[in-house]
Amino acid sequence: MRRLRAACLAAVAATSAGAAPAPEVTHSILPFADLAGWQDTDHEAARDVFLSTCRDMRATQWPELCAMAARPFDARLFFETFFRPVLIENGADGLFTGYFEPELRGARTPDDRFRYPLYALPPEIEAGKPWHSRAEIETDALLADRDLEIAWLEDPVDAFFLQIQGSGRIRMQDGSLVRVGYAGKNGRDYRSIGKELVRRGEFEAHEVSADVIRNWVRKNGEEGLKLLHHNPSYVFFREVSEVPADKGPLGAMNRSITAMQSVAIDPAYVPLGAPVWIEKEGAEPLHRLMIAQDTGSAIKGPQRADIFFGTGRQAGKAAGQIRDPGRIVVLLPIQTAYALVPGS
Template identity: 65%
Template structure:
């Protein structure tokens, strides 16, 4: 199948160009030779992850590529032949962060230790946008006694960060566990409590991490509670224990995501399911092909991505250290890439 299309696609595969969109964002079509470290990546690993979700893409050009991905023998050739690298910019500085699947201690019943609930989404939160703030939900007991609790956990700070991550595992006292995934939110914008600590002069920007925030809230329980209320956004969960333990949590495409190959993006700029080449700077530089399979309330912008690191404390430690610049380049089907240009290339 690849051979039948190769001649036609190679005729345009060396073309580049750029364009400006009406909303101020810009598009630049690059060559694969412009991607730093491209030749050294494991393209087969990226292709395997791409196959996990490409069948859910409904547009004809994506469906055709998914069909070809099923039986391609050369992963690098597949990406180079049928995609073009597109640099999308919106004027904001590029930013990479990391996320993970946390593991919390909890119970299916409330006890003196396990007293902080994880709620499923009430109907009125879906119907009224925005709905109650975090403070109003937790301070007034608006959801208490309605049977909306999935589980109770022992630490309000960990419950907060579970909402930031969007999914996690709850370890039960009998050794069993359940998994929860994102079900929706109250409609209020996400506000960073790390940035709020910086604004208050408590820390410098380079000092802030998830562990620093956790420790500060625990040392200052009253002020810490108020700090958590600074973020009006509140996330609701659903149980997804049907996902096998050896697989990753469900992302925005309702498929398991893969450590170090799945990223969360802003779907206003990057199509979910698309391959994305990242060149992350920082203490641990990273150059690899990822697949856009998730979203997040804090992930906004054309050059904004959250890298999924895996499950548990080690993954959390690694993810929490990431706050780096760089660039990300979306791989789009050739026809779709050139449709971004104002006119056909010469």
């Protein structure tokens, strides 16, 4: 196996300016035999999910591969014939987390029970430009009386975690379901509440989970609510009426994602829509072929991935327990793979 080591021009510029150089990115082509469990994965299920979004991929080679995937021949043979596994690294260890689509109780209008709003995107926000922080939005009621409320929830912690997940379903008091999806954010960087609790000495790193954070905030009243302001990032929503309730939420490709088959990645390294081989270790190892159909503000780097566990409380419980090492191997079209690693 040959390896290409190419430092980015940005790293050279940063070094000459006195800044720390950007991490060196390496690409290695692996044989399929190096993918532990490859022969036992459900290739057919992965191909079905690949087909759900590959028609939207416009870059060179992907449209032809999408057309080929729709032909009736063996799914494993399809992947092995037209792709090569590429390990992309920048020195950081692999890290897997999980996410899910919450289903929460809510109301269209506020009352004593439902008091915490989900907001639509304010028209003055420009993508990529910093706007007011979470603390300013919530403390100063900046969005009140602007008719931007989509729904009202009964728990501020639920509203906070819904923003982290980026989508969810809300069961209204009349029994109807409203699905909401990501519409934009306030241009502030995400900061981890769990890491802040560890920094304060409240917990050890291995003790932190979504449920632990949720319970701490609820037990600590105003101090708990102030902890949420440690994360200045704030997410806005839109109603997603075009997605049936029995389908998964929309991912970054604006298509429904699939439980345990869709994964969120960093598109700076992994093409959206590409097949991705997952080797997650930890208490419950998972080796599976998935499709990169989503992104996330906390998902940064070539060896960082967030696995979609599905909808509802049980999916949330399972997702919240995942923080495991491992590696991610991207399946790239043959020509693309060899262009990244010439001479292989």
